[in-house]
Amino acid sequence: MSSPPKPTTIPHIVKEEVIASGKWLKLEKTTYVDPVGNTRTWETTKRTTRQANAADGVGIIALLKRTLHKDCVVMVKQFRPPMGCCTLEFPAGLIDEGESAEIAALRELKEETGYKGEVVGVTPVTCLDPGLSNCTTQIVMVNINGDDLENTNPTQQLEFVEVLLLPLDEFQREIDDLMKKEKIVVDSKVYIYGMGMSQAFFKPNELRVLKQ
Ligand SMILES: Nc1nc(=O)[nH]c2c1ncn2[C@H]1C[C@H](O)[C@@H](COP(=O)(O)OP(=O)(O)O)O1
Numbered sequence: 605m606s607s608p609p610k611p612t613t614i615p616h617i618v619k620e621e622v623i624a625s626g627k628w629l630k631l632e633k634t635t636y637v638d639p640v641g642n643t644r645t646w647e648t649t650k651r652t653t654r655q656a657n658a659a660d661g662v663g664i665i666a667l668l669k670r671t672l673h674k675d676c677v678v679m680v681k682q683f684r685p686p687m688g689c690c691t692l693e694f695p696a697g698l699i700d701e702g703e704s705a706e707i708a709a710l711r712e713l714k715e716e717t718g719y720k721g722e723v724v725g726v727t728p729v730t731c732l733d734p735g736l737s738n739c740t741t742q743i744v745m746v747n748i749n750g751d752d753l754e755n756t757n758p759t760q761q762l763e764f765v766e767v768l769l770l771p772l773d774e775f776q777r778e779i780d781d782l783m784k785k786e787k788i789v790v791d792s793k794v795y796i797y798g799m800g801m802s803q804a805f806f807k808p809n810e811l812r813v814l815k816q
Pocket residue numbers: 628629696697698699
């Protein structure tokens with residue numbers, strides 16, 4: 605049996621040529637040298653809107669905390685043209701010029717859901733689909749005080765985005781139920797978060813007393 609070729613070179617980009625460009629996206633031919641020294645090409649998509657030194661956008665894991673209620677994750681359902689159907693996602697959006705991830709997250713959360721939150725954590729810049737695109741995101745963790753007067757009757761600024769509140773401890777089951785009921789595609793970040801929550805919350809003898 606032949607062994608795989610040994611890496612001899614540090615892989616690197618040689619050139620990036622724009623094949624097609626639109627207002628929001630561009631398609632490039634990326635010429636690069638692979639780990640064994642061969643020059644190859646790759647088809648790469650990029651956003652045209654990226655700000656210097658920033659991720660393209662933010663995703664927001666927003667936990668709604670209310671007295672005598674289970675903590676709920678604030679989710680959004682919306683029609684996504686590239687998918688041709690509705691998706692279930694964390695609230696998200698592009699980072700505007702001069703914005704930090706934290707400021708962008710609080711702005712997008714308010715626009716998409718009406719809730720005013722407080723940032724409690726932020727991830728490093730992470731890639732979204734690196735075989736397709738250089739698109740990056742920072743996930744921002746936000747707590748929402750649902751007992752606060754300004755969060756008791758939240759008003760969205762986007763009319764085509766539906767807000768869903770999913771209890772954190774039944775997150776994956778709620779998503780599975782939703783997918784059985786309607787044609788919806790779930791963002792992989794969301795589903796993986798749900799699987800993690802299921803593992804973290806698995807307590808077979810727990811009493812189910814709290815309201816949703
Ligand atoms: N790929 C895109 N094509 C478009 O035709 N328009 C796009 C693309 N990406 C973003 N946008 C537009 C749509 C919105 O008007 C703005 C801002 O989007 P934002 O709310 O920040 O992000 P999403 O919630 O992820 O749409 O950009």
